[in-house]
Amino acid sequence: MTQLTQSVAQPNPAAARAFRRPGLARLVSLLNGPMRLLLSLPFPTPLSGALMLLQFTGRKTGKVYRQPVSYVRDGDTLLTPGGGRWKLNLREGEPVTVRLRGRRVLLRPQFITDVDEVEGLLLKMKAVNPRITSFVPLKGRDGQVDRSKVEAAVRYGFRIIRWHFDQVRP
Secondary structure, eight states: OHHHHHHHHSOOHHHHHHHOOHHHHHHHHHHHHHHHHHHTSSSOOGGGGTEEEEEEEOTTTOOEEEEEEEOEEETTEEEEEEOSGGGGGOOTTSOEEEEETTEEEEEEEEEEOOHHHHHHHHHHHHHHOTTHHHHSOOBOTTSSBOHHHHHHHHHHTOEEEEEEEEEEOO
16 A cells, blocks of 8 residues: 555656756756846847746646746747646646737647657757757757657656647737
8 A cells, every 4th residue: 555655646766867957947946037027028038039938826826926938939839848847837728828029928738748749849849949958858868859758757747838829918
């Protein structure tokens, strides 16, 4: 009974290691404040071509959060790596207010969990923005996306979020 409880409560250790990067987490945490300020501006900035600012309500606390995230355009949608806990506050298909290139828009998230599709989208995102793999620890020693790391990360909760445009807000 205890063994079953532990295996359900704790993720796969190999998958957990793929996302344990405390130095990077601290750096991102320090940079998020200034990024929120710059991405809140009502006009495009050099950063807003690769980053957008999500605004959503915490599912447990009701607190409003503003989270900077990277994105890549994919036709008429946007793609975001969803490795952090912030994604737990999103509900698939429910609109989220986003500051995108200085404009407020509503986007609806779609969570991509299929390993083949996640891997393909990561490759597509890397082709547009090679730095994306710096923040998504899924590359192997050769610098390419490592399939086994993608599989472990998806088991641990990593998602690609495909954002669909809903409408423009004034």
